[in-house]
Amino acid sequence: MREFVALEARRNRGWPWPEKSFGLDPMFGAGGWCHACGIPQGPQTGFLTLQRRNLTPVGAWVPYWNYDALCVDAGLADTLRGRFSLDLRPVAWPATPAGDAWQIVIPTVGRAWYDPEDLRRQTIARHRRTGARCPVCGTWKWLPLAPELLPPLHITPPLADVDIAASPEWFGDGLEAFRQILVRRQLAEIIAAASPRDFLIREVT
Ligand SMILES: [Zn+2]
Numbered sequence: 403m404r405e406f407v408a409l410e411a412r413r414n415r416g417w418p419w420p421e422k423s424f425g426l427d428p429m430f431g432a433g434g435w436c437h438a439c440g441i442p443q444g445p446q447t448g449f450l451t452l453q454r455r456n457l458t459p460v461g462a463w464v465p466y467w468n469y470d471a472l473c474v475d476a477g478l479a480d481t482l483r484g485r486f487s488l489d490l491r492p493v494a495w496p497a498t499p500a501g502d503a504w505q506i507v508i509p510t511v512g513r514a515w516y517d518p519e520d521l522r523r524q525t526i527a528r529h530r531r532t533g534a535r536c537p538v539c540g541t542w543k544w545l546p547l548a549p550e551l552l553p554p555l556h557i558t559p560p561l562a563d564v565d566i567a568a569s570p571e572w573f574g575d576g577l578e579a580f581r582q583i584l585v586r587r588q589l590a591e592i593i594a595a596a597s598p599r600d601f602l603i604r605e606v607t
Contacts, residue, residue: 406561406584408604409472409593410549415600416457416465416473418450419496424467424577425451428494438538440577449494450505459493459503461597469580470568472506478596479504486565486589508583511567512557515582520553521571527551533573543572543579552582554607565589 418425489507492500533544568581
């Protein structure tokens with residue numbers, strides 16, 4: 403995979419609000435995410451809301467808890483808007499108007515990114531178990547794997563005209579829920595250059 407890379411977060415910045423719903427209520431509506439496994443049950447309808455506490459919204463970053471939410475400052479959003487096809491949505495704040503920062507909403511693309519046998523083998527090697535099907539919403543979630551433990555990609559159908567995409571497979575444990583994300587190389591390079599302390603680029607196979 404030459405055109406796409408993974409953008410690995412070296413740290414997290416910013417706590418979603420309200421903490422009670424891990425910030426999911428404003429993004430998906432109180433009924434729009436599964437309260438048993440944390441997985442959204444439909445597209446994002448609202449805004450990622452971040453607390454200002456300990457957050458300087460400059461460059462690009464991934465908040466705590468919501469590892470699928472990629473945030474960029476207003477200047478970087480302007481740079482990216484003209485060059486890439488992205489769903490950019492303002493980041494909201496609990497007490498001040500939105501607009502200083504933007505979230506890149508990452509679409510789920512494809513039917514499968516990994517061979518389930520590969521994921522089974524890797525999760526058992528790491529955790530001694532594979533994952534779980536949520537008893538409430540029925541979604542399967544694999545236990546999390548560090549990037550170097552992920553099996554090779556077998557994306558079907560292959561990624562076409564997207565600049566950023568998330569896997570149909572969900573990962574996490576308990577209420578933690580995230581997807582794997584691939585970023586077009588040029589886009590990843592701009593983001594990593596804007597925030598080298600937040601990201602490093604990882605080649606994928
Ligand atoms: Zn669920």
